[in-house]
Amino acid sequence: MSYKVLENKTTADVTMTSVYVDHIKALMAKDPAVMELESDLGGSLLGAPAMKEIYEKFPKQLINCGIQEANMISVAAGLSLMGRKPFAHSFAAFVSRRATDQAFISGAYAGSNVRIVGTDPGVSAQLNGGTHMPFEDVAIFRAFPNMTVIEPTDPVMLGNIIDQVADRYGMFYIRLFRKNALRVYEEGSTFEIGKANLLREGSDLTIITAGAVMMPEVLKAADLLSAEGIEARILDMFTIKPIDADAILAAASETGAIVTAENHNIINGLGSAVAEVITTRGTCFTPIEMVGVQDRFGQVGPLAYLKEAYHLTAEDIAAAAKRAVGRKG
Amino acid sequence: MNAEEKIRLQQFAIDIRKQIIREMGSLGAGHLGGNLSIADIVAVLYGSEMKYDPADPKMKDRDILICSKGHAGPCLYGALALKGFIPMERLDTLNRGGTELPSHCDRLHVPGIEMTTGSLGQGFSAACGMALAAHLDEDGRTVYCIIGDGESQEGQIWEAVLFAAQQKLDNLILFVDYNKAQLDGWTRDICDMGDYVDKFHAFGWHTAEIDGHDVEAIKTAVDAAKADHTGRPHVIVCNTIKGYGVSFTKPNACHHVNFTPELVEQCQKELDAARAALTAK
Numbered sequence: 001m002s003y004k005v006l007e008n009k010t011t012a013d014v015t016m017t018s019v020y021v022d023h024i025k026a027l028m029a030k031d032p033a034v035m036e037l038e039s040d041l042g043g044s045l046l047g048a049p050a051m052k053e054i055y056e057k058f059p060k061q062l063i064n065c066g067i068q069e070a071n072m073i074s075v076a077a078g079l080s081l082m083g084r085k086p087f088a089h090s091f092a093a094f095v096s097r098r099a100t101d102q103a104f105i106s107g108a109y110a111g112s113n114v115r116i117v118g119t120d121p122g123v124s125a126q127l128n129g130g131t132h133m134p135f136e137d138v139a140i141f142r143a144f145p146n147m148t149v150i151e152p153t154d155p156v157m158l159g160n161i162i163d164q165v166a167d168r169y170g171m172f173y174i175r176l177f178r179k180n181a182l183r184v185y186e187e188g189s190t191f192e193i194g195k196a197n198l199l200r201e202g203s204d205l206t207i208i209t210a211g212a213v214m215m216p217e218v219l220k221a222a223d224l225l226s227a228e229g230i231e232a233r234i235l236d237m238f239t240i241k242p243i244d245a246d247a248i249l250a251a252a253s254e255t256g257a258i259v260t261a262e263n264h265n266i267i268n269g270l271g272s273a274v275a276e277v278i279t280t281r282g283t284c285f286t287p288i289e290m291v292g293v294q295d296r297f298g299q300v301g302p303l304a305y306l307k308e309a310y311h312l313t314a315e316d317i318a319a320a321a322k323r324a325v326g327r328k329g
Numbered sequence: 330m331n332a333e334e335k336i337r338l339q340q341f342a343i344d345i346r347k348q349i350i351r352e353m354g355s356l357g358a359g360h361l362g363g364n365l366s367i368a369d370i371v372a373v374l375y376g377s378e379m380k381y382d383p384a385d386p387k388m389k390d391r392d393i394l395i396c397s398k399g400h401a402g403p404c405l406y407g408a409l410a411l412k413g414f415i416p417m418e419r420l421d422t423l424n425r426g427g428t429e430l431p432s433h434c435d436r437l438h439v440p441g442i443e444m445t446t447g448s449l450g451q452g453f454s455a456a457c458g459m460a461l462a463a464h465l466d467e468d469g470r471t472v473y474c475i476i477g478d479g480e481s482q483e484g485q486i487w488e489a490v491l492f493a494a495q496q497k498l499d500n501l502i503l504f505v506d507y508n509k510a511q512l513d514g515w516t517r518d519i520c521d522m523g524d525y526v527d528k529f530h531a532f533g534w535h536t537a538e539i540d541g542h543d544v545e546a547i548k549t550a551v552d553a554a555k556a557d558h559t560g561r562p563h564v565i566v567c568n569t570i571k572g573y574g575v576s577f578t579k580p581n582a583c584h585h586v587n588f589t590p591e592l593v594e595q596c597q598k599e600l601d602a603a604r605a606a607l608t609a610k
Contacts, residue, residue: 060465065492066492066495068491068492070454070484071454071485071492073454074451074454074489075455075457075458075461075492076458077455078444078456078459078461081443081455081459082462084462102451102454106444106445106451110436110437110444110445111436111437111445
């Protein structure tokens with residue numbers, strides 16, 4: 001596993017969904033056990049042309065269940081116990097909140113092998129608003145034993161992660177931004193599930209983040225801080241569970257302060273996971289500031305508005321960083 | 330079905346009931362009613378219809394049974410033990426700390442159990458997933474599933490009913506254990522399920538309604554379902570009696586029963602007498 005961080009990070013000219021589609025199609029061609037299950041949101045992830053193509057080329061590998069997320073997840077579990085490798089998709093709000101018990105019992109508890117794909121995480125649900133805006137999906141799945149929770153950062157990572165989880169046995173939650181993400185990694189990079197990536201070195205504090213929505217804000221925050229003489233280490237904690245405790249503990253002891261930045265409720269999300277590691281395993285006092293949704297419901301609005309409304313901007317992260325540094329012992 | 334075969338299956342059903350009493354008697358309590366009500370269905374499946382190998386529970390071309398009403402694990406465990414999947418002595422460990430026999434069906438602990446169930450409605454969806462895999466593979470395997478009538482109040486059941494019809498899963502045979510009772514009383518008083526046959530027919534299923542304690546009727550209905558390849562999933566609505574086979578139970582008040590050693594003995598004596606009566610005929 002090796003990754004290289006791009007020096008010049010620009011917004012990708014491809015959407016995350018197009019990367020997902022390309023890799024799913026390639027996996028289907030290679031392995032007839034790979035299946036995709038939809039619950040009438042295929043158009044939002046695969047798109048109508050790709051669905052048509054898959055139905056023609058791999059008619060036994062794409063199943064549209066209709067609007068029944070609970071049944072879809074249990075069906076996926078049943079398929080997996082017959083040797084299939086299903087990906088099961090809906091909006092993150094629905095695969096998590098609506099099908100929680102199916103993912104838990106038919107999936108994790110029964111020892112099944114399902115890759116649950118939840119799109120439009122957090123504020124990226126935008127105009128669909130609070131009903132479709134999950135700030136608790138990571139919290140839900142993080143509490144399941146044997147569940148791996150991954151939020152891919154950019155197109156390169158997404159493709160590599162999809163390829164990897166197709167051939168791993170277990171329960172996975174892939175938290176997927178659908179639009180054009182900031183390119184962070186060089187083409188050909190590979191990623192180790194469960195290991196954080198170092199994006200920027202710094203000695204004054206560490207910003208720990210996950211996902212495509214927060215990444216541009218975090219990188220910009222580091223620049224804002226650097227202009228003021230504060231150097232931030234940045235860790236891309238794309239695997240939220242199992243979390244990379246070693247990287248967190250090293251950051252705590254080497255930089256002395258932590259900011260977490262997540263597109264999710266701060267309750268039982270990335271910030272909580274980081275705090276659990278530091279408070280139970282850390283050897284010295286380490287201030288932690290959590291940037292994220294402060295226990296609120298979602299609402300409608302464009303992404304930029306929502307980032308401001310929930311205090312998820314680079315400025316919010318930079319302010320939290322200064323508070324964290326100021327609290328160092 | 331000849332008389333000998335019928336008696337063999339009836340005896341097997343009684344033997345399963347005896348194991349249910351044994352398991353719950355050993356523990357001191359259990360979900361008695363809904364285990365006894367499906368014993369004849371389970372007896373026909375393991376005694377006559379299903380392809381399986383106790384020495385190789387994961388045999389590739391085996392048929393599959395999922396008991397979606399997960400609390401009826403002890404009934405399946407009885408059949409699995411009698412057929413050699415698990416040692417008979419394990420039946421005395423039901424729900425003990427550290428046991429390999431949790432009373433809700435558990436595929437990770439009990440060889441021969443195909444799906445972990447207990448959260449009602451989900452096992453049937455998983456059965457649909459398995460039937461879909463077998464259907465796509467055209468491998469000739471049959472997937473059987475048992476749901477409860479109380480369980481049918483779960484919305485997920487009807488999602489799966491739609492799904493199975495849409496996917497044309499004619500290798501799926503569903504039994505409704507229509508014992509008309511649930512934990513809190515009579516089903517009709519709590520959430521009436523009305524006419525199952527009408528409902529399933531309206532959803533595009535091939536339907537049959539039988540006496541769920543008549544092994545001959547069960548076998549006839551299963552054989553008819555297996556012979557029907559018209560792209561429709563099959564439901565066999567089984568009129569059953571909760572707590573069937575022992576005399577002390579009241580159908581609307583035997584979902585969960587506490588056992589004394591005396592009660593266990595009484596039940597086993599009744600079942601032994603019923604078994605002896607079969608061969609005396």
